[in-house]
Amino acid sequence: MSIPRIFLAILLIAAILGTGSPALCAPIRPAEKQIPRQGPLTANERQWAEIAWNYFQNNVNQETGLSGAQPNYAPFTMWDLSAHIAAIISAHQLNLIDEREFDSRIRKILRWFISMELFRGDLPNQFYSADNGRMVDWANEPGELGWSALDLGRLLTWLKILKERYPAYSELVDKGVMRWNWSKLLDRDGTMFGASYYQRDENNLIHYAEGRLGYEEYAARGFALWGANTDAASVAEPYSTITVYGFQVPFDARDPENLHAPNFVVSESYVLDGIEHNWDLPGDTNTNLKIHSDPIQARFAWQIYKAQEARFLNTGILTARTEDAVDKPPYFVYGTILGYGTPWATLSHEGKPMPELACLNTKAAMGLWVLFKSDYTDLLAEAVTALYEPGKGFYVGRFEETGLLNKAITLNGNGVILEILLYKTTGKLLVYSGLESHWDKFFKKNTLPRKALPPWKYQPSITIHKFDP
Amino acid sequence: MRLSSFIRSSIVSWLLIAALLSACHYHEQNQAMMFAPVSSTVDIPIRQGQLLESEIQTASRAWAYFDRTIFPETGIPQGAVGSDTVTMWDIGSYLAALVSAKRIGVLDEITFDRRMTAVIYWLNTMELNDYGLPNKFYNARTGGLIQNDGQPGQAGFSAIDIGRLLIWLRIVRNEFITHSTTVDKIVLRFNFRHVLDSDGLLHGATAASDGKVTLFRQGRLGLQQYAAIGFKLWGFNGHESLKMNHRSAITILGHWLPFDNRPTGDPPQIGAVTTGMGMLAGLEFGFVVPHTENQTTSSTPMRELADAIYLVQEARYSQQGRLTARDPHIMDRSPYYLIDSLYAQGVPFVSLDSRGNPVPDAAAISTKAAYAMWALYDSPYTDALINALAPKYDEYGGWFAGIYEKDGSTNRAITLDCNAIILEALAFKATGVLYSQPDTHGYWEKLLESKNFEQQGLPPSRYQREFQPLLENEKTRPTP
Secondary structure, three states: OHHHHHHHHHHHHHHHHHHOOHHHOOOOOOOOOOOOOOOOOOHHHHHHHHHHHHHHHHOEOOOOOOEOOEOOEOEEOHHHHHHHHHHHHHHHHOOOOOHHHHHHHHHHHHHHHOOOOOEOOOEOOOOEEOOOOOEEOOOOOEOOOEEOHHHHHHHHHHHHHHHHHOHHHHHHHHHHHHOOOHHHOEOOOOOEEEEEEHHHOOOOEEEEEOOOOOHHHHHHHHHHHOOOOOHHHHOOOOEEEEEEOOEEEEEEOOOOOOOOOOOEEOOHHHHHHHHHHOOOOOOOOOOOOOOOOOHHHHHHHHHHHHHHHHHHHHHOOOOOOOEEEOOOOOOEEEEOOEEOOEEOOEEOOOOOEOHHHOEEEHHHHHHHHHHOOOHHHHHHHHHHOOOEEOOOEEOOEEEOOOOOEEOOOOHHHHHHHHHHHHHHHHOOOOOOOOOOOHHHHHHHHOOEHHHOEOHHHHHHHOOOOOOOO | OHHHHHHHHHHHHHHHHHHHHHHHOOOOOOOOOOOOOOOOOOOOOOOOOOOOHHHHHHHHHHHHHHHHHEEOOOOEEOOEOOEOEEOHHHHHHHHHHHHHHHHHOOOOHHHHHHHHHHHHHHHHHOOOOOOOOOOOEEEOOOOOEEOOOOOEOOOEEOHHHHHHHHHHHHHHHHHOHHHHHHHHHHHHHOOOOOOEOOOOOEEEEEEOOOOOEEEEEOOOOOHHHHHHHHHHHOOOOOHHHHOOOOEEEEEEOOEEEEEEOOOOOOOOOOOOEOOHHHHHHHHHHOOOOOOOOOOOOOOOHHHHHHHHHHHHHHHHHHHHOOOOOOOOEEOOOOOOEEEEOOEEOOEEOOEEOOOOOEOOOOOEEEHHHHHHHHHHOOOHHHHHHHHHHOOOEOOOOOEOOEEEOOOOOEEOOOEHHHHHHHHHHHHHHHHOOOOOOOOOOOHHHHHHHHOOEHHHOEOHHHHHHHOOOOOOOOOOOOOO
């Protein structure tokens, strides 16, 4: 008789706690330090991986082995190609695909990679078409545009990860990179240069220092991994900070030169640097996730996380910002922590404010979730867990203002989600085999002077003239 | 002996700790916590436990109503099969159906999310009436506001309906973090200055056929308290409405039954005693007003009201062999809307139309009332009710509103509210009291900490004391 009564009392206490007394219930505690999430995937996380992999099951052209940046959009960039390689490696490591499928997918990409058309025969163009592997513009019309050093930097990181994790493919990878002409890519100070035809005038190729704080340091790691000097790009200075909710958010202090170097502070560059490089310097074989040999980048990443967490704690708005596609014009926006000095600005590429397009971004939420274990990122993961289309992949996110879904589905977004999940199971993605590859052995004895290779030999004599019309 | 009692008490204390811990675990939102309502004055347990296969089928059949009647353009279902008119009560019920179906597991995560996103978007973009409040009626097909006759235009507002909407918006925002800011934005659109006063008395507004809108003091025993909880959850003071001031009692079939002793008034508010008015507070709150200091562990007035409503109907069955589950409901024939009561206007078990005129031979066993009692009272009587209703579903989706007492024929109306309450009852059995997540501080609280919306009367802590009480007139003044 007494037990049921006491039991009832317990239930009553639970009921009272549940319906009131918020003080007794754990509030959202701000994170005190960066703790990565590590461990095997839960059933739920495995489902995320399968959803993200759906993109690559549906959108890879069977003939070329390439995938457009979005379903029914064939153009893709070298940044997207990196995400594609990341997705294939992650899917294999997470046992979503077997050895044979991995080999077949990677070989198709590499076969194309060692014979791809290059912009003016020098470097990968900004866009290629997944339909036929040819150079195109953003509208999938044949044509050349120029190259992006940031995209190439990310590609070099993933080519490095591929050849270190799978040495069997390293020769093909090296041959592909050796086709590139490095003479207009990095100057003697280690600044990265992109190039574009000015107003698509083929007689007017402009060169510009590409990248601002965040993306610049991240992309520079890729070049450094292949032996280039990236001193000027890798150094954080000149930078300033703006205090957002008490956290110092760093931003590039240089004047905006042109539209090729927009100054936006977003999550993705810091997240990718965290999961791929563990905020370590190139060549650092450290795999301890608590130690970062590039502590400035680790600190910046922390500030960027804390600013977003603080926005939630202060306003109740879930925040995980990054640049991404939108399912309506202008089809691509920068969801920033700091955009041209304005906190939480959402801007088009031209810098036009588009606050109605601010999103809770799926890949950014998951990136913060894996790198920063906290109450807040638990909520982020919960909030984005239904943001996918069954059989198609994850959506870009949910609009902050209306709560509607941003139904764009992207190659990069789904690739990044896969590499985030791989990071959870294995830690830092760039691991070193310790083997010397074709690239290392070849350049011990040989040089390719017309391509300014190897970089450690020719880069000290390169000067690139900026041209700004 | 002593040892066994020691073990027993240590087990009890561990259970206590476990209960405390589980209540504090904020993040385990998918595993809805089991809460028990306050103890009953009668010795009948609530229904708790995993759903049987047949009960899951019942839930699927109820959910099928919402697949059948949804308008994809607006994201809003019909108020009843064949009727495009919806009220805010219905929208609250729709949110309840979504949340309950998800908890039961008859609705997958993706469909739930898309449906929820659509209804929240509609609520954030729907036109409000001149009072800055949701209109009394909307057209689910077009999303526009409509008058009593279904033509585009305004029809005033109902504090009771808005109260139910506010309850379910609060449940959604507490449980589904991904929707919480947009839910808060819905409520931030409303102007609260006319819907309640500084003491927390609720006001409604009704439009006459000439378009003239009259404000009146709204709410009768049961739903008045229920709706006031909705306002309380969003920080308003509802204490005058929460009090059961105008309660008298009568003995029917040997049982004490409270009823509202105010006159009908104009517009008519019939203080009829019906099932739903007592049961909803049980399903959703366990008969406890949330955020109330000095929670009693014994019975509450809301519990006593529900127990009385249950006992009188059970007595009619045990003493007269007549299955009884009375609730206001839609009818498949004239007068289409029926206030089917245990007691109204001095008469036990009377059925009235909306103006208070008796309608003979229209009484019915209400499906939603039966399920509400079934969840809250695990007894042979409620089993008998559900058995009688078991075949009364439509193969195209949804449960029929009930069975006419006179000849056992089916009331073939199929309504949103009925199917939503069936889902609520089943979710209550599976996961306990429906308002179960701790209230968190979100966008609503953070924004109102730093910003005032004086015209709308927000934040309530600052402006509610300025809200004007309704000027009393003969018709609305309560009798002493």
